[in-house]
Amino acid sequence: MENERFYRLGLVGHPLGHSLSPAIHSRALAAAGLSGEYRLYPIPPLPSSSQVLQVLLDRLRRGELHGLNVTIPLKQVVLPLLDWLEPAARRIGATNLLYCRDGRLVGDNADAAGFRLDLLRFTTAISLGCGHALVLGAGGAARAVTAVLLDEGWQVTVAARRAEQARIMAESLLPNEIEIVPLAGDCITALHRVNLVVNTTPAGMAPDLEGSPWPEGVALPAGSAVYDLVYNPADTRLLQTARAAGLPTRGGLGMLVEQAALSFERWTGCPAPRPVMRQAAGLA
Ligand code: NAP
Numbered sequence: 018m019e020n021e022r023f024y025r026l027g028l029v030g031h032p033l034g035h036s037l038s039p040a041i042h043s044r045a046l047a048a049a050g051l052s053g054e055y056r057l058y059p060i061p062p063l064p065s066s067s068q069v070l071q072v073l074l075d076r077l078r079r080g081e082l083h084g085l086n087v088t089i090p091l092k093q094v095v096l097p098l099l100d101w102l103e104p105a106a107r108r109i110g111a112t113n114l115l116y117c118r119d120g121r122l123v124g125d126n127a128d129a130a131g132f133r134l135d136l137l138r139f140t141t142a143i144s145l146g147c148g149h150a151l152v153l154g155a156g157g158a159a160r161a162v163t164a165v166l167l168d169e170g171w172q173v174t175v176a177a178r179r180a181e182q183a184r185i186m187a188e189s190l191l192p193n194e195i196e197i198v199p200l201a202g203d204c205i206t207a208l209h210r211v212n213l214v215v216n217t218t219p220a221g222m223a224p225d226l227e228g229s230p231w232p233e234g235v236a237l238p239a240g241s242a243v244y245d246l247v248y249n250p251a252d253t254r255l256l257q258t259a260r261a262a263g264l265p266t267r268g269g270l271g272m273l274v275e276q277a278a279l280s281f282e283r284w285t286g287c288p289a290p291r292p293v294m295r296q297a298a299g300l301a
Contacts, residue, residue: 024053
């Protein structure tokens, strides 16, 4: 039977002005022969706007919305408002994919699966085996990234400006397995043999084009590869600095498309048209 549903999908978070998700999902819906829309629901920082978030979740529960992505700064904030967390979201302690199943609000984490797929593509392309990864930041995306790196056999150090946030993250993921250091030049340079740096902070994201999470005047680890989750702009200052030092780099667009594809499949039950979605994101 033909799928006649009009899919009402969207993204919740703040700021959303530079989101590529509406373009990616609109193209995907059209390519799959489905009708629908993907809207932006900008929700300024909580708690003042918790009511707005609750209204959207109620619409999801009633079936007026069919799927939501969650982004900065709500990936952890939204957890207590849900009825069920899929295993990845529960383990990571953050969700970016919401839907309603049998009347229950469900949260999953497609960032982790998206990062895993794109990281493997990157490390395969540059013949990089597992080693020591340095994760910058300790927010929602850092949790997904750190969980994947640990699962893939990497030794992980997390550099964060708030040690307490990093400690809580490490304790909930894999206590005693994650080293934590302040995000400061002297602490980072003291680390041995880092061969992958992953930026999970928003530093460098539009409109902060001159921003970088990497401390000023400090060289990136020699022989490392650099993965920046920021995808807008596609080429961040961190990536430019890394390339100037002769290091292989990867921006966040590939991960963005993978998590979008996984979200699309969960919401519609149809295979995601990945080539079209990659094209909509500006990837070849
Ligand atoms: P989040 O939960 O708010 O976490 C951000 C983390 O970065 C926090 O630890 C924060 O520390 C730290 N931070 C913020 N600004 C910083 C700065 N200037 N220097 C050092 N640390 C800083 O956000 P998120 O959801 O994890 O998202 C983070 C970034 O990843 C965003 O740019 C997002 O677009 C990107 N992302 C990309 C993808 C993708 O598919 N490519 C997927 C997920 C996320 P404080 O708590 O001290 O502020």
